[in-house]
Amino acid sequence: MTTARQQRSLVWAYAASVLAVGLLQSLAELQHYLERGGEHPWEPFLWELSSVLMTGLLGPLIYRWHLLGLALPGRLRLSVHHLVGAAGYTLAHVAGMFGLRFAVYALAGLAYRPGSAAEILAYETGKDLVSYAIIVAICHGIYVMVEMRRREQELLQLRAELAEAQLTRLTEQIQPHFLFNTLNLISSVMYEDVARADRILCDLAALLRQALSAQDSGRHTLAQELSLVEPYLNIMQARFGERLSVQIEASEEARRCLLPALLLIAPVENAITHDVAQSSGPVRVSVGAEVLAGELLLTVKNSGIAARRDHRDGAIGMANTRARLLSLYGERAQLALQADAAGGSCLSLRLPAELQ
CATH class of the missing domain: 3.30.565.10 (Histidine kinase-like ATPase, C-terminal domain)
Structure with a gap:
């Protein structure tokens, strides 16, 4: 059983991991941005952190979605389940990511022209499908680990009960x-x-x-x-x-x-x-x-x-x-x-x- 303190520790560890990934990607993008003569060094941080932040927020939802899919009978239904999940992830990720960017640019008094909605979806969909597949693979690994831990605890409990019955x-x-x-x-x-x-x-x-x-x-x-x-x-x-x-x-x-x-x-x-x-x-x-x-x-x-x-x-x-x-x-x-x-x-x- 996971205690409330352990749950809080896991949440903080997850948030720190998401932030670390976002900062690493931002620093890598900052080098290319400066080489191209960019005037606002905060822009690479906004682009990358907005994308990673939305991915981090959607990650737990994808995990729960994957668990629902595992309960479905048959691989075909699981595949359809994840196609729907991939589409939903792409729309939510793109909407949240660009919503944050537009808001920050508006507060900075700068114009932000990433292109039309069709162009944005065409550009982001391929990357998001790959990201969704990777996240699902990680979620499945976590699920397998959690199940192994649960079964080990059940086995230990059964052994303890058996030993107690034998001693009696x-x-x-x-x-x-x-x-x-x-x-x-x-x-x-x-x-x-x-x-x-x-x-x-x-x-x-x-x-x-x-x-x-x-x-x-x-x-x-x-x-x-x-x-x-x-x-x-x-x-x-x-x-x-x-x-x-x-x-x-x-x-x-x-x-x-x-x-x-x-x-x-x-x-x-x-x-x-x-x-x-x-x-x-x-x-x-x-x-x-x-x-x-x-x-x-x-x-x-x-x-x-x-x-x-x-x-x-x-x-x-x-x-x-x-x-x-x-x-x-x-x-x-x-x-x-x-x-x-x-x-x-x-x-x-x-x-x-x-x-x-």
């Missing part, structure tokens, strides 16, 4: 997937320890309330994201007891950075369900966040088994995380999963650091 679908997938796994965990605890199951249900209720709010916002700060991760980790610690220890380390600058809502839930969930559940010994899960060189670096580390973890890249949670980052940031975001020498693994996410 992906986020909706995360919620039932997480809820399904958490309810399974609660069901496995409730017959062993009712009080512990009750605490887990309370944490789950708080977590879901915050998750629904986060989902509506789309993006929030890392501090808000960690307020979602912590209740989940409380639930997992209630489930696994001493087998699981957790640690969260995030700098103050990192906590102010914006990121997609529910981004860390899937990686943390995978670290626990695929490592703690499969490990007989104690497992440590740590979440880290810091800002480095304009990027927000998020890490989810665990000390559990790391054998054959490549299958997790295809899991619902990890696949959605990767797809969300791609939709939001493109190549500016990175996700990597690596095994360490001690048998654990580290999931790292890099995305642009955007402070709230």
Whole structure:
């Protein structure tokens, strides 16, 4: 969309271009005029500027006339349309141009005898037909440029709407997937320890309330994201007891950075369900966040088994995380999963650091 300020800038640029062309032609004609012994140096400026001024005034009308012609079906009708336009341009250009000249000569008290109307039309028609063709060609080029710009904007809007729809679908997938796994965990605890199951249900209720709010916002700060991760980790610690220890380390600058809502839930969930559940010994899960060189670096580390973890890249949670980052940031975001020498693994996410 062109704003009013942009429109004014275009009008001034167009007027300046018309004036520049008129002055250049006037200066060229002035040399010939002086060589022929002309006595009034302003005359070449009047002749050329009057012609260019009328052309400049008629230019926008020709553009609109050309747009009307493009809406007509068939090339024959377009040709007839422009023949009528060429005739109208010639009559308007000649009438306006010579009307200005006669007026200025009258004010100067000089006689102006350009010839009869038939002679003027015969002389000017050929030049005006060429000028009209050139103006139409320029108008068509402008039309093509405007249409390309409009289509590019429509394409960008469609892509944005598609990305938003994809993100909505992906986020909706995360919620039932997480809820399904958490309810399974609660069901496995409730017959062993009712009080512990009750605490887990309370944490789950708080977590879901915050998750629904986060989902509506789309993006929030890392501090808000960690307020979602912590209740989940409380639930997992209630489930696994001493087998699981957790640690969260995030700098103050990192906590102010914006990121997609529910981004860390899937990686943390995978670290626990695929490592703690499969490990007989104690497992440590740590979440880290810091800002480095304009990027927000998020890490989810665990000390559990790391054998054959490549299958997790295809899991619902990890696949959605990767797809969300791609939709939001493109190549500016990175996700990597690596095994360490001690048998654990580290999931790292890099995305642009955007402070709230």
